[in-house]
Amino acid sequence: MSASREIIRLENLEKTYFKKSLAVPVLKGINLSIYEGEFNGIMGTSGSGKTTMLNILGLLDVPTGGKYYLDGDEVEHFSDDHLAGLRNRKIGYIFQSFNLSPNLTIGQNIEVPMIYGEIPKRDRVKRAKELAESVGLGHRLNHRPTELSGGECQRTAIARALANKPAYLLADEPTGNLDEKTGEEIMRLFHDLHEQQKVTIVMVTHNPELETQFNRVIRLRDGRVVSGND
Numbered sequence: 001m002s003a004s005r006e007i008i009r010l011e012n013l014e015k016t017y018f019k020k021s022l023a024v025p026v027l028k029g030i031n032l033s034i035y036e037g038e039f040n041g042i043m044g045t046s047g048s049g050k051t052t053m054l055n056i057l058g059l060l061d062v063p064t065g066g067k068y069y070l071d072g073d074e075v076e077h078f079s080d081d082h083l084a085g086l087r088n089r090k091i092g093y094i095f096q097s098f099n100l101s102p103n104l105t106i107g108q109n110i111e112v113p114m115i116y117g118e119i120p121k122r123d124r125v126k127r128a129k130e131l132a133e134s135v136g137l138g139h140r141l142n143h144r145p146t147e148l149s150g151g152e153c154q155r156t157a158i159a160r161a162l163a164n165k166p167a168y169l170l171a172d173e174p175t176g177n178l179d180e181k182t183g184e185e186i187m188r189l190f191h192d193l194h195e196q197q198k199v200t201i202v203m204v205t206h207n208p209e210l211e212t213q214f215n216r217v218i219r220l221r222d223g224r225v226v227s228g229n230d
Contacts, residue, residue: 007071007167007200008034008057014065015052024054028223029066034168035201038192042204043211044120044220050204051172057202058093058170059083071167087135088116092161096147096173098153100145106156107141113163131159135189151182158189168200169193175207187213 015027018071027049034057036052036230042050055061056068059075068075070191078086087093092113110128119127131137135155145153154174161169171190175183187210203214211217218228 004035004037006033007036008032011069012066013056013063015056015061015066016064024097026223027056027063028224030223032218032225032229034200036167036200037198039190039201039213039215040203040218041210041214041216042202042218042220043206043208046206049223050206050220054170054172054202054204058091059087060093072198088113090167091163092164092166092169094154094161094169094171094174096155096176098145098150098157098177100153100160101154102116102145105142105144106137106148109145109156109219110160110163113160117164119164127163128159131162132156134162135159149182150178151185154182154186155179158186158193162193162199165215168202171201171203173204173206175205175210188223 010030013027013030013032014025017024017026030049030053037190040200042053044050052061056063062076070090072147075083101112104112107125107128111124114124114127129138129141135158137152137155137159139153140148145156148156158169158174174190175186175219178186190201190203191213194201203210216228219226
């Protein structure tokens with residue numbers, strides 16, 4: 001992977017949560033690089049630190065120690081406004097529970113990141129339609145999430161994550177709430193994005209059956225990377 005551009009580097013990254021006088025260490029010195037064009041899986045048992053690490057990568061949480069470099073710049077030095085801008089422009093985040101607004105149509109849900117990115121309405125509507133069609137939901141633009149299946153909701157969440165053409169996608173257990181057949185369809189969609197659109201993807205999963213789907217498996221155990229960090 002040394003020939004590819006490094007987009008993320010973690011150096012001795014730590015995360016500890018404090019509950020009153022109790023310190024709960026979750027990440028215990030993570031060293032890791034993510035390269036452009038990879039499709040990586042982060043795997044490990046419950047409590048190994050997978051989601052915590054993904055939230056830090058997505059700028060949704062901050063480490064308590066170590067360094068996080070994004071495109072060569074140390075994240076710690078960024079202002080809150082700059083971090084918000086990076087989340088909007090560079091990172092597409094896909095949640096297990098979809099996180100769609102029930103009061104918005106599918107097209108409007110896809111538009112949300114573009115609204116924060118101050119994209120003109122005409123361009124937003126056009127791109128939302130194109131993205132909906134790319135995930136097989138062009139006929140559902142005016143429906144609401146409550147009218148969709150779980151697989152369709154996840155496809156909408158993926159389209160929304162792609163709205164601002166992010167540098168990479170982060171997916172937290174994206175098949176966790178889906179049946180086996182629908183989960184397979186969603187994984188095929190991720191592979192299409194990776195292979196055809198060259199999207200860089202980092203996916204958290206606890207499902208060992210998905211291990212063969214990734215270019216590289218980053219395995220966590222008790223807050224440490226035990227394999228896949230090179």
